[in-house]
Amino acid sequence: MVQSVVHQKYKLGVVSGGKVVFPRAENRSCSGKTVTLLTHDQTAVIVPFNNQLKVYSLETRQCVKTLKYANNEQLTKLFLAQGSAQVSHIALGDVTRQDSAEETKEREVSVFSSCGHVAVLNYKGRLVEEPKILNLGANFQPGETVIKVFQDPEHNELKVLTSLQESSASYTYRLFDYRRSEQALVECQTFQHVLLSAWSANDRYLCVLVRDLNSKRNLHIQPLFSESDNEVQTFPLPSTTSASTTSTNSHFATSMALDNDCSQLAIGFASGVINLINLQDKSSRLLKWHIDSVLSLCFTSDSSYLLSGGWEKVLSFWQLSTNLQQFLPRLSGVVVDCSVINDKFYSLGLQVTDNHTNSDYQLLLLNSTDLNSRVSVSGPLCVYQTPVKDVVFPVSAVSSRSSASSSDMNKSTKKQQRKLLKRKRQDFSSCLEIQPNTKHLYFPHTSAIQAYDFYKNEQVSYQYLASGVNNSMGKVRSELNLKDPIIADVKFTKDGKWMISYEIEYPPDNLLSSNDLSHTLKFWRMSENGQWVLETKVLSPHGVKAPVSSILVAPRSVNNSQGCLTADNNGGIKYWSFDETTNNWRLSKVGIPNNNHFSNSVELAWSFDGSLIFHAFDDKITVLDFNAFKKFHEGSEKAFNELTMDSAVQSIMLVNDSNLIVATQTTLNSVNLLLGQVESSFDMFPYVNGIYKNGHLARMMSCDEKNGRVALVINQQALDKNKLPTLNHTSHVLIFNADLSQRLGNFEHDEYISCIRWNHDTDFIFLDIKNRLGAVSTTTSPEMLDEVDRDAVMDQLSPNQFESELQKLTTSHRSDGRKADEVEDVDEDSVFEFINGERSQKVINMNSFTSMFENIENAQMDTLFDRVLKVIS
Known part of the structure; x- marks a missing residue:
């Protein structure tokens, strides 16, 4: 075990994810929110994220180039450091030069930051060369x-x-x-x-x-x-109403648009009215269709059409000569920005407002002739336990959790920051699960679920699992206070064929039954077209008003993993399994709840052979016999069937079928099941107590089921020079062996980590509150190397050096597998370490490349090359 630890060192890198940047969203005085740029040949569009610049092809609709700020030290300080700047403008070519040559526009872009810096980047190349940066x-x-x-x-x-x-x-x-x-x-x-x-x-x-x-x-x-x-x-x-009208919404301007000839000006108000002003004679007319705040306006280049959008999730086209309207309905979010790009495309900035904990932005590029979508850009859509800082909601005529009213605009930003600092619970944890087969990351997002490809760094699918008002139409005015059902948890069976979702439905406010929540358990089967199809729906699985506090999928030894355990806050446990004869899920076993005690600290663990279940309820852990579904050796005083911890249990994991890792509100413990006692313990009181909601510490822990290694995330609130708390956070990722006796890795991250999960292979995947995705890995994969620029290694070599180094690699092993004497002293830390890996001889046969073709559609040549290297290295 110790030998394997020496050779498998963990590495940490932020390699994926990120959030689309709407740089002017926080500035309420700016009508335009988004920043985009068409490339010189108009075949691709450049979109800024909070951690990178991404280039999307208009033909394939996929990302063809990524410029990560972390690949360059100067860009890291400019865009990734604490209190860093945002991209406020992108221009073709080097605009800082007097002679802006046409050739530079084909490969260079000038990126302006909000703090006044301009960086000239080669968007067709790599970030090996230092970019030109002016302050x-x-x-x-x-x-x-x-x-x-x-x-x-x-x-x-x-x-x-x-x-x-x-x-x-x-x-x-x-x-x-x-x-x-x-x-x-x-x-x-x-x-x-x-x-x-x-x-x-x-x-x-x-x-x-x-x-x-x-x-x-x-x-x-x-x-x-x-x-x-x-x-x-x-x-x-100009006023849109009579002098007797006292409504503030009718006087509160929310957006404006000016045409290219400076002949027309459109002003949108919070009441939904658009005032169109002719700047030649100052005459005006009113355009009325919106029933809530007008959030976005823009003119076409010939000033014949006015585009408007708002809370209705509809893009409205006003033909100004005839006053006729056309609509583009059923958009995926509130239209907070619209603009015309080069007369060929409409750029729409959308915001999903049902998520109250984060600003979820999406950029949509439409063809102006047929209104077909060309590019849809979004990052991981994450729902956090409490709202993160810098959350911005659109203005609405009605104050709600999803919006900001005109009266909210007068609130001081400093007052809001003081309120956030006084908040004791800094729980920004999030739900994240990884599908075992495809390795796609699944994020429950209000009533839907998003599947995200970690390696391609793009959204795979977005599917609604619960029916609500927001699925079919937009919410306006008082409808904003209607809360749609939310997906509280999601799990996958070990074979990846079934998905289990837990859904909470909220009744309307201001009723006697407003606190009576409805709970639903759903079982989904993966169809041939990649969509999840509902097979079984269970209403109130643990009784009326009883929540499902924990869900645990069965190991492969139990019904081929086609089963799960659910536990409630009253001590009850139920086992659900798939019955092939009826082709449906059914309730198979029931554990009687304790009607005298309630607790939200409920966790479950299952032995690999399926014989024992570990049920943590409050501060006690009970060992249950799965076959009898009752306490293990009940009545026997010598049997190890119960364990009392020092405080309420927050998370439990069974590692290597011999050690039970138990995290409480104060300590992290390793319990040896053979001896029935705690072997090692760590104090976590300053980092856990009172911070996380019950059960959410399990999101900060994960276990590699192949080798039993445990990953733990510790989040800390950053302090200023006077040792006072700030709104910034740092985090540490600790890697332990199976019994917590040895620490295999300690990594620091510059932001709060919301969740960490094992990817069913060799890596731990984590998510932070900036929607960035990272990996803690033992393998030097191409995805990890991309963070430090995979091509930078080759740039250090001349052609002759490259040939000599390649010759060393090809002659470093003889036919019998032993190293040749002349290359025996090759430095293991050389720049070519990642090519030959462990320098072990691999046998390649007809089945070696089978896994390459499992998901080869739309794969680029460099991706295919990386897959070949994985097999042969």
Whole structure:
């Protein structure tokens, strides 16, 4: 055992996941939220994430290139460090140069950060070379951020617009000229008390809604570059209602849009009304269809159509000459942003608002001719136990958990941060399960479940498992307070053929039965087309109002793993199994509950041979005989059938059929089942007690069932210089052997880890609160090497060196498997260590490459090459 530990060292890397960035979502004064860029040949689109830039092909709809910030030290400091910046603008070519050559646009992009830096990257190459980075924000005030960069390609001019928050609702805007000779920004204009802003799609005109000293709201429209014929316009904001109307929603502007000719201005209000203003004669007309806040507006390039979106999950097309409407319904989220890209595509920014714990964004690119989806971009959709920081919800006419009302806009950001700091329970854990066959990651997401491919780094499927209002239509106004059913837990059988989901349904508020929750257990079979099909539905599996506190899938020795245990908060246990004769799931065994004691600290474990069940209830662990479904050797005083811990049990795992790992509110223990006593124990009181909800510590632990190694996550709240708690977190991943007697690895991560799971192979997969996915692995897989740039190793060698090193590899083993004398001293830490692995001789036959073809559709050439290397190395 010790020898294997020496050779199998664990490594940690954040290699996948991430969240789509809507950089202006937190700035309520900006109408446009998203940032995208078409490549020079218009065959791909570049989308920023919080940990990388991804390039999506418009033909294949798949990611063809990934530029990870972690591959470069400068980009890591700029975009990944604590309090780091976001991508605020992307432009083709090197815009910092005076002579912007056409060739550079084909391979380079200029990425502007919100803190004033600009990085010039080769998006067709690798991040081996140091990118060109300029700091343009040297003269910025504290808290001032870049929100937009305007370009004039004819005269090669560049302007930068920044914002600084004055109060909860108003901002100070500053407009800068970029002087390439000095490589610096020079301020040219300032706008005070800005409430809302918009700019034309061709970057030529800017419109701001400002509040003057008399609290009157005025519109200010001006050209951004001097060659424009239009003059500066300033006029009061037209009213959409009569003077007798006192509703704040009818006066609260939520979005604006300005056309390319500066001839029309559209203003959307929280009441759902759109005011269309003709800037030539200041006449206006009202467009009424939305019944909640208008969240997004944009004009087509010829100003013939106006696009609008909001809470209805519908994109509305207004033909301005005839006042006729067309609709694109059934979108997957609230339309918080819409824009036109190069007259060919509509870019839609969607937000799934049913998740109250996180801002779930999705970017949709539609063909403007047939409205067919070209690219759909989203990261892992995670539901956390408590809301994470920086959660932003769209504005609505009604205050609810899914939205922010006009009155919420006046709340101070600092007041909200103080409220978060005072919150004692920092439980940001999340539910994550891995399907044994496909290795896809499954995230329960409100009423649906998302399947995510960790290695391809893309969503595989999104399927609704529960029926609710949000599945068929959008919620508006008072409907926002209706809570759809949620998927609380999901499990997979060992063979991967069945999925078990646990669903909680909520009744409407303000009723006598509002606290009477409904609980449902569902069993799903995988169909041939990759969708889960419902086979059995069990209402109130443990009785009316009784929750399912824990679900445990049977080992392979019990009915081929086609069974599961469920436990409630009253001490009851039930065994469910699949009956092939009736082709249905049925209740097979029942354990009588304890009607006098309730506890939410309920956990289950099962021996590999299926004979024993370990039932943790509160602070006691009871050993049950599975066949008799009662206490093991009940009545015998010598039998080891019960164990009392120091506090409520939070998680239990059976390792190697000999050690029971027990985590309580204070300690982590290893119980030797043969001796019936605790062998080793660790104090976890400062990291666990009062932080996690009962049972959620199990999300921070996982076990490798092949070799019995245990992974444990410890999350800590970061402190500032004065030793005071902050909103930031750090975490440690500890790897132990089966009896916790030896620590095999200790890794630090820069963010709170929400869940860790074994991937049924050699790796532990973890998720953090930035939606990033990482791996703790013993194998040097291509996915892990991608974090440090798999091609960087080859760049260090000249062609002659490469040939000599390759010759060493091919001659390092003789036909009998022994090493040749002349290469016996090859350095094991050399740059080629990952190619020859353990330098062991492998026998390759006709079955060696069978696993390569299990999931080969849409596989790229480099992916196929990596699979071949896995087999032969």
